[in-house]
Amino acid sequence: MIEVNGTPVDPAEIGTHPGQCLRTFLRDAGRLDVKKGCDAGDCGACTVLLDGTPTHSCLTPVHRAEGRTVTTVAGLGTPEHLHPVQRGFVAAGGFQCGFCTAGYVVTAAALADADGVVPGADDPAREADVARLFKGNLCRCTGYRSIRDALAGRSNVAPDGPGCAGHGGVGRSLGAPAGPRIVSGCEPFTLDLPTTGVLHMSVVQSTEAHARIVSIDTSRAEALPGVRLVLTHHDVPGTLFSTGRHQSRLDDPDDTRMLDDVVRYVGQRVAAVVADSPQTAAHAATLVDVVYAPLPAVFDPEAARTPGAPLLHGDKGPESRISEPARNVVAQSHGEVGDVDAGLAAAVHTVGGTWRTARVTHAQLETHGARAWVDPDGTLVVRTSTQVPFLIRDELARLLERDPATVRVVAARVGGGFGGKQELLVEDLVAIATLRLGAPVQLELTRAQQFTMLPCRHPMRVRVRLGADADGVLTAMAVDVLSDTGAYGNHAPGVMFHGCHESVALYRCANKRVDAEAVYTNNVPSGAFRGYGLGQIIFAIESAMDELAREVGLSATEVRRRNVVVPGDEFVVNGAPDTDLVFGSYGLDQCLDLVDAALADGRGAAAVPAPSATSDWVLGEGVAAAMIATIPPRGHHSEAAVTMAPDGQVTIDVGTAEFGNGTATVHTQLAADALGVAPERVRLRASDTATAGYDTGAYGSTGSVVAGAAVARAAADLRARLDAVGGDPSVLESPVTARASSDGSPRSVAFNVHAFRVAVDRSTGEVRILDSVQAVDAAVVLNPEQLRGQVEGGVAQAIGGALYEELVLTDGVLSTAAFRDYRVPQMADVPPTRVLFADTYDTLGPAGAKSMSEAPYNPVAPALANAVRDALGVRPHEIPLSRDRVWRLARTDTGVGQPLPPALAPGHPGELPVDEKDENHDADDHD
Amino acid sequence: MDLVELTGVRVARTRDDLRLAPGEAFLGGGSWLYSTPQPGLRGLVDLTGLGWAPTEPLAAPEGDGGLRIAGTCTVAQLVAAAAGWPGADPRRTSAAALVRDCAEAFLMSFKVWEVATVGGNVCLGLPAGAMISLTSALGATAELWGPDGERRVAVTDLVVDAERTDRRTDEVVRALDVPAAALTARYAFRKVALSPIGRSSAVVVGRLDVDGPTPGACTVVVTAATRRPVPLRFPALPTPVELAAAVAAIDCWYDDPHGPADWRAGVTPVLAAEVLAELAGGAGVSGPGAAA
């Protein structure tokens, strides 16, 4: 017997597997509030109390729970009667997607006092101790500040209840409507459904980087009792598609098959096994015998586009829309405005260099997963963790040759997206299996598969050359980009074009040239990632701008003031200017002033670590700017319906998905404001293709500005109709619905400027952030606490990419396929960031607002690199600025410490080849 | 995670239960076994059923005043036991602080301390094995129980390479025995990782004996940065130059995603110099800020 939340549970009755852990047992027993972020002990999402002691249930053999008591987050409190810690998380707004929350609440409950405050959490002197206690809990969304507030009993959200009626709350820090359910574990995420009668799928992955499959022997797998089906490339349609999804399916190359007879990276899907239990499916997957005939592979993008390189998609024709399959080039852009050579020749100052970004992963706490079944009326239903339910529906219909009207795609609350769920990655397999078997089929990816199988952020090599006159005004700007898209081209064109767009268009310069290519390699595919290419190229351009400031003798903000676009300017990259991008508002000038003022107050400078006999700390400051369009180009559509019932209850139907970006809250606020009702009276039904009007999806930060605009318009229309009948819903005989749509054009621009003050220890390479400030121009702030959270979360994720995170691949094989090896920032790694708002009103966005969810990521890495440059006197050209890289940088110039032992010095992967070293020191004066 | 190929778990109650069938392995805390797929693993033999005392005084005569740490002692149990040492014997203050520092050096949080065992950590032989750092610095000897008898091996000899030990699969780590002099020695601890409190990239523990057979002797043990624990022994506190020379002679720097070998070789001397300065300064107790 195991007592679970006060009720005895008999393992024999539930049925256990000999190797089962407590986490999956609890879920089998119906405790779906116990989450899985890693299943490996690293993330803490699965924490339960075992006889009162907080325990990672994924590490606990179920036999060890016999005779003991288990308390899950739902056993601590209910939405109506929250535990004090749960109240604290609601009051602080201590979550975004909420997938990590159960683990935090349970861990904190074991530590907290009667008021729900974790001892020490409210004492600034003990921040490090609290971070140590929570080193076993990862949150990818918040950046931890709001979680720290929750642990300390600090409140951030506006109080609700009466008194707010008639003030829907635009501008108020309304808490997420799902808050009480999230903190008590009863908000269902994608796979939080009973599993009775459900079959489970497990995926077999390629062990080869490039190979033809000679044969697949499924007999050993099929012989395992409980196995129902094994799917290989023989069993699925050969239709080519792209996992990357966009409003126009033509944006991405059709280069992928559901299961292919050629594998192009280690980790690619090769077969799928369906069985009665997840354990049997996973076991059977190890029994599928695949014989490969290896093909030559290429891992370096420069080598991949060199004549003679092995071709990844050389067999594909023009219908696949690959730019040059014979050169492994999936997309390219080459163009010039003005005359760059002349601009450089005329320049007084020129600077340049070559910058590189590593491969990083989204690390959403909820892994990808989907369940499919067929409704009695024949509709194929797929419930999946996606940002784009309508785009998944349309492509599934195409792949399965069904009428889209017979396919329904539903997203529940999504446990984190960051772009990674703008892809079709699991839905096709569960759909085909359920159609084959006639029973519901579920696939939940493992954390290791998230790392080895799914798209990551495009690593890029970016070469920049800038010329400027004596005043530091740009005369030439040349950017050359090489993007490694890995084995498939999903999002390769979009990321490349977008990456080169606002980064270059930010600067006014008569002579610009951009050459960019996205290239196939036999690495794990790259895909959509927060910032959509901008972050990589901004890292290079903003580093070069910093170098220019030094050359000219200007401050980092002044060189930008002299060169950034201002209202009246056009947005130019390497061709004709944009036609649908406008300055809906302009707050970049304010952002630059705000960070100047913030840095001037010297915060953190006094906290420079004391020098010792061996440590060798130096100080630095760095700034970088970023611009982003508030909506992706080429169409983004949303249709919303707002319904008022006679009892005053308001329902919003909208297709966009909530994954922690806070759109559910914003939509509620916009509708409540327009209708003059309290937000508590508003209910949201989202992300279901059967109930909502069309929505392109929650990508490109559109949840507020496109879907939100549609909601605001529908609500305003409803208001007008109500006013026509006197304004009081009680006179209505039946509910009234208003519909509106939004088409995402024209588009505005938003701005972010980040500044850091750092100390760098030249003896170890440690970078300590003493102050972090981000000024943002999001125009009207709809929900200050939520916006602050979005910025902090973006900054934290970017600090991860700038200092810690890196997918390490050697000949296509990943050696960082678990959180213990891939350093997602933990609480101790994320310093507080001061978030400052520019004061503008956007003429295009709903209620004067602009989007702000990808953008905060983009200026962080260059600002940090510029600060490290300031401290060390040597410029970094590569992120992450891991301690080993910084340590090596410190050695290149200043000669601190011992010279390298000769055996270790040359040819290390972190070292640049000699020719690029030269290129990276070419800041040269022409006067 | 679920160990999908497992067909059974046995809870060992007696020494006879420790004979492994093909495909079986011992289960300590399970914090590593259940954290990653275990291809080919058919059965587990749970050691916690043996009821070994987590820590106990070493039997006299040769062990007089020493400490026996059971293979099944959890990190949390060891931390709790050590917290009581200074009260019982102030000379053990520094050793107690070392236990705490080593536990904190783990990537795992206090929640995993509750299950992870000292024996399991030593058996894994990971360079970042903080209990390897600890027991190496304490000069502990492992008692191994095999089907054909017992043997004793110093921890620094048991761990032979990254993730490789001299233990045969059918041998149980019964205990790690710590001599008395180790408990009264003075220690200094330094660690560095690629993130502030991340998985260790280099750990250096300095030890200065106060009593026992070699008072005044100094040992500097390098772990995490090296493929195996490297004890550098000196008859007395070395000079900075002597220590630097000894560190420079190390030939087994480790390279993995937690740090390339050149950097580890570069920062280890920095940590070693700090450790030496602290031991020479006489402060003697490694402070909470030590884990930079």
Ligand SMILES: Cc1cc2nc3c(=O)[nH]c(=O)nc-3n(C[C@H](O)[C@H](O)[C@H](O)COP(=O)(O)OP(=O)(O)OC[C@H]3O[C@@H](n4cnc5c(N)ncnc54)[C@H](O)[C@@H]3O)c2cc1C
């Ligand atoms: C979040 C997290 C962080 C971690 N951080 C670290 C870290 O920083 N450094 C590190 O080294 N490890 C780390 N680990 C790995 C692991 O948890 C520890 O090494 C732990 O000490 C292993 O002990 P255990 O008792 O849980 O071992 P188990 O998982 O039970 O066993 C580990 C191995 O040792 C064998 N074994 C266990 N006990 C005995 C015994 N008494 N005699 C013989 N064989 C035995 C088992 O058969 C198995 O092969 C981490 C794990 C997690 C989940």
Ligand code: FES
């Ligand atoms: S799921 Fe258990 S710790 Fe991540």
Ligand code: FES
């Ligand atoms: S809120 Fe923490 S992971 Fe999303």
